[in-house]
Amino acid sequence: MKKYNVAVIGVGAVGVELLRILNQRKFPINSLKVFARSERDIKVDGNLYHVESIEKEDFAGTEIALFAGTEGAKGASKLYAHKFIEQGAVVIDNGSDFRLQEDIPLVIPEVNKEKIYEHKGLIANPNCTTIQMVVTLAGIYKKVGLKRVILTSFQATTGAGRRAAFTLWEETKEIVEKNKESDFNSLNKKLEKEFDVFGNQIVFNVIPQIGDFKEFGYTTEEWKVVKETHKILDNSSIKITATCVRVPTFISHCEAIYFETEKDTDIEGIKNIFKSSQGVEFIDRDSNYSLPLDVEGTDLVYVSRLREDPFNKNSFWVWSVADNLRKGASLNAIQIAEELIRKDSG
Ligand SMILES: NC(=O)c1ccc[n+]([C@@H]2O[C@H](COP(=O)([O-])OP(=O)(O)OC[C@H]3O[C@@H](n4cnc5c(N)ncnc54)[C@H](OP(=O)(O)O)[C@@H]3O)[C@@H](O)[C@H]2O)c1
Numbered sequence: 001m002k003k004y005n006v007a008v009i010g011v012g013a014v015g016v017e018l019l020r021i022l023n024q025r026k027f028p029i030n031s032l033k034v035f036a037r038s039e040r041d042i043k044v045d046g047n048l049y050h051v052e053s054i055e056k057e058d059f060a061g062t063e064i065a066l067f068a069g070t071e072g073a074k075g076a077s078k079l080y081a082h083k084f085i086e087q088g089a090v091v092i093d094n095g096s097d098f099r100l101q102e103d104i105p106l107v108i109p110e111v112n113k114e115k116i117y118e119h120k121g122l123i124a125n126p127n128c129t130t131i132q133m134v135v136t137l138a139g140i141y142k143k144v145g146l147k148r149v150i151l152t153s154f155q156a157t158t159g160a161g162r163r164a165a166f167t168l169w170e171e172t173k174e175i176v177e178k179n180k181e182s183d184f185n186s187l188n189k190k191l192e193k194e195f196d197v198f199g200n201q202i203v204f205n206v207i208p209q210i211g212d213f214k215e216f217g218y219t220t221e222e223w224k225v226v227k228e229t230h231k232i233l234d235n236s237s238i239k240i241t242a243t244c245v246r247v248p249t250f251i252s253h254c255e256a257i258y259f260e261t262e263k264d265t266d267i268e269g270i271k272n273i274f275k276s277s278q279g280v281e282f283i284d285r286d287s288n289y290s291l292p293l294d295v296e297g298t299d300l301v302y303v304s305r306l307r308e309d310p311f312n313k314n315s316f317w318v319w320s321v322a323d324n325l326r327k328g329a330s331l332n333a334i335q336i337a338e339e340l341i342r343k344d345s346g
Contacts, residue, residue, distance in 0.1 A: 002345055003030035005061050006337075007084065009076050010068035011036045011051055012162040014094050017330040018066050019044045025334060028341065033062065036069075054080060062089040064337050068330065070161075071095040077122075085121035090340060092123050092333045099124040099228055106231050109335040110278040111138045116339055123336055128328025129153050129221065129244060130228040133255055135301045135327065136320040139277030140270065141233060145262025147314075151225060151242040154254040155210060156292060157202060159324050164197050165250055171203040202248050210244040219244060252292035253324045260315040267308045270316055274303055279327070282306075290321040298323055299331055 006029050008018050015036070022029065023045065034042075035054040042049050052058060054076065059065075065084040069076020077093045084091050098104045105115035106124045108131055116123060126134070133151055140146060157168045171191060179187055189204045200207050211220030218226075221244040230236040247254075261270075274282035283290060283304035290302035301322040309315035322328055 001028050002341070003028040004063045004341060005029075005031045005033075007033045007035060007059065007062045007065045007089070008068065009035045009054065009065060009080065010070070010094075011042055011049075012068065013158045013165065013325055014068035014329045016042075016044050017325040018068055018333065019047075019049060021326065021330050021334050023047060025338070027334065027337070031061070033058065057083060059084050059087050059089070062087060064340070065089045065091045066330075066333050066337065067091060067093040067095065068333075069095065071097050081122055089121075090119065090123065091121060092125060092336050094125045094329050094333055096127060096224065098122055099126060099224075100231060106228060107336050108134055108138075108232060108332060109339050110135055112232055112234075113336075113339050116336060117343065125329065125333045125336070126228045126232060127221070127224040128159055128324040129155065129242075129253060129255070130225050130232070131328050131332055132253055132301055132320055132322040132324075133225060133257060134229055134232055135277075135279045135322070136255070136257060136303055136318065137259060138233075139273045139280065140259065140261060141238075143273050144265045144269070144314075146233075146238050146259055147262050148239045148258075148260040149229075149241075150258040151240070151244075152256045153210075153221075153225075153242065153244045154247045154249075154256075155221075155244060156249040156251050156253055156324055157198075157246065158251050159210075159253060159328075160197065160246070167197040168202050168248055168250065171201060175203055198246060202246065205248065207246040208243065210246055218242070249292050251296040251323060251325060252321055253328060254292060255320040256317065257320055258309070258315065258317050260312065263314075265314055267306065267316070270306060270308075274306065274318075277303075289319055292321060295321045296323055297326070299326055301327060 034049045034051045036051050039053040067077045081091045158165045222242040225242045226240045281300045281302050289304035303320050305319035307317045
């Protein structure tokens with residue numbers, strides 16, 4: 001089997017998971033280069049990786065470049081993706097810079113892998129919340145259509161990167177330190193300081209804002225879910241609305257998803273679709289549901305608590321949980337790369 005020259009750009013929350021999954025899935029690697037802003041050595045699962053400074057631009061020979069750097073005008077893919085492409089690499093980007101660009105495929109392999117082959121050098125990975133919701137609903141969409149989707153997400157701190165997860169840990173330690181002599185009645189749960197990462201205290205709190213506020217008072221994260229889902233399913237007539245909430249967990253996003261189907265169906269029909277949906281593990285018992293701590297480190301989207309809306313025909317609720325760093329980001333990117341090389345090897 002052919003082996004590939006691979007580059008990983010960024011070694012934060014997603015980049016480390018990319019390195020872990022490449023190893024776990026025995027991706028056929030000939031050479032591996034790892035880049036970030038600064039040079040150093042890092043260890044992932046006991047394996048040592050030398051991280052090169054990206055500024056040296058030592059990209060020659062790379063065939064697959066997996067980007068997990070930060071976004072925006074000075075983000076990794078804006079600055080360097082085209083340089084990898086010029087050298088002949090295919091770039092798979094975890095960031096949001098190119099997702100909605102018309103000529104760039106936005107891919108979830110379980111849903112629209114045929115789009116991979118339309119690439120002109122760059123393939124975009126959707127947002128973590130979008131991937132999880134679309135994997136949950138793709139089987140339903142294909143079999144009975146979707147008229148309406150109402151999402152409430154409960155998003156882990158790693159969704160905002162490594163520094164955000166450290167913030168949860170640091171605030172937790174500060175509260176414990178502050179309350180060493182307290183009992184429950186005298187607990188002081190509030191920290192008096194500036195909150196630069198989430199804008200508010202995250203520990204013992206829930207923050208109904210992810211991203212900046214945009215049209216109609218929705219945040220950038222909420223608009224990503226709408227626009228990216230429309231692009232992936234190639235159908236902007238689905239009425240989608242979302243409330244994205246940051247919660248004080250480390251890994252795995254939870255989503256309460258309400259959906260109304262286009263065709264007539266019933267709960268048994270929906271159960272059967274979930275049981276055969278790709279990338280989904282359906283838990284068919286009221287008292288059994290998935291939790292972020294149990295889902296961390298796994299590869300599927302766990303769907304439980306299926307209920308019909310007794311007041312609205314063809315309408316249902318589910319509870320969906322997935323590892324945001326794996327299926328929500330790095331695993332999806334590597335699945336795209338695996339599809340590319342499957343095709344490459346005939
Ligand atoms: N976290 C998630 O759940 C998630 C899910 C889906 C998509 N994403 C996207 O994935 C990307 C990475 O997210 P993350 O959570 O891993 O962020 P992170 O923890 O903040 O890590 C960012 C990494 O990118 C590197 N970097 C930043 N700017 C760079 C540049 N100009 N050139 C090269 N490397 C650069 C940093 O280098 P240094 O280490 O040297 O500072 C760091 O290693 C983002 O675009 C994010 O939106 C994240």
